[in-house]
Amino acid sequence: MTHNTPTPQDLRIEKRDMKFGREISPPRWWHSGDPGRTAFFNALSSTFPVGEKFFMTAVRHYRDGAPEPLRGQIDDFLYQESMHSREHVVFNRQAEDAGFDIAPLEDRARRTIAWVKRRSPLQQLAATCALEHFTATLAHDALADPRHLDGATEEAKRLWQWHAMEEIEHKAVAFDTYLHATRNMTPFRRWLKRSLVMCVTTMRFHYVIFRNTADLLRQDERNDFATWRKLLSYLYGRPGTLRLLLLGVFTYMRPGFHPWQIDDRSLLTKALAMLETGEPKRTAA
Template identity: 85%
Template sequence: MKFGRKTPPPRWWHSGDPGRTAFFNALSSTFPVGEKFFMTSVRHFRDGTPEPLRSQIDDFLYQESMHSREHVVFNRQAEDAGYDIAPLEERARRTIAWVKRRSPIQQLAATCALEHFTATLAHDALADPAHLDGATGEAKRLWQWHAIEEVEHKAVAFDTYLHAARDMTRLRRWLKRSTVMFVTTVRFHYVIFRNTADLLRQDGCNNFATWRRLLGYLYGRPGPLRLLLKGVFVYMRPGFHPWELDDRPLLAKSLALLEQPRSRAA
């Protein structure tokens, strides 16, 4: 699928609100470099994996490459709307470069953590329309499509990690993924909030009133980051697996809505 080629989103495409728009643009600015990192870290262990996991990895790589393509376009549209995205992308590159100095298994564990973030945000966006209510038609469809595919492949990196770390004790596997999740959570919030602040500053809206409304959205209702932090504690539980939450019915419902003609979905 391709989005927004004919009708690029307006500057404040989410609800006409600079804060919500800045938050999602801040997320999008990290996706191309982040998804390339996910692909590299999972591909590193592909050849040693059994079927059906190997085929799932191939599908994961294809989906992530398509996400990167669409968010490159989305980010360029944000630039066309007047935003300077380059500092945000550079901040994401520096963070990924820092992670790449770690061992391959630690990089894979970081991918598992970030994939859990995207799957959690994706599930909540699909389950509660309030997350994207007010977004313009094509931008909304882009984020819904991305959410569907993130849920579809939410266990691929995690299953690859379980296979790659199969010779570790259960305690060591759990400690490694939990420690990496804690560090990733801190870094993620730092990057996203710095990126959001940069965009709000460009709008002349980096002030208390804007942040009060945005934090109410992020941690109140619908609360994407509140739910994300809840998901972090779920992830750190021994014995966790992404598919213990079976959201296939939600995927089927969301995909049916996405496949409606654009004139009806707008």
């Protein structure tokens, strides 16, 4: 159960202070003019500010005892997550400006995080590893397949691409912190703990996201079979945002898993090009 694909030694976790959506008010259904897709991404965004603050607290708890270069990577992780939290606060306020009531969604995320905070620091770190794996999986898929964000407004697309790029950069920081924190555990016990926490986290994540999505669809009077059929086809069919997420859960629970067993840094160059020009950078087949 050794983790034989460690974080690359030449990895750079960049500190970027980027701002989005300060000058443009997006339409109510900013993703493809579709209430379902818009509700899903708004539901996801509503969890980010409180979720990312939780991630920061869980990882920071182990910072002082961490060796270099992990300690420096934790500092970079904390910076990136603080920027993500700030920008999604703005994004969520834009959803409110478009007429959505986001407060119940944020309260649901807060209650879930409060439940996790009643657990030990190590369990909180394991939950952070699981959720960071979710965001890294979503990030990889969003950058690898343009269909996930096709039809979104340009500013929203740039926000989600930037967020995805940085999730890939720091995707192993929480996991490496967990490996350090559990260095005196047997490999089996370390694997068992993170796998059990992943099972619980997967169920709670889906509960929160689908409840939040349903809340938003009710506000649009679109919480009906036709809207959900179309949305579930998008999420579990093609491009399959949540289908790929569930496949990633099985990958995570494999003994010996490490996030950098998939080195997807090549996607960062593509993402940077899109942020700079608004268009995908074409690469040779």
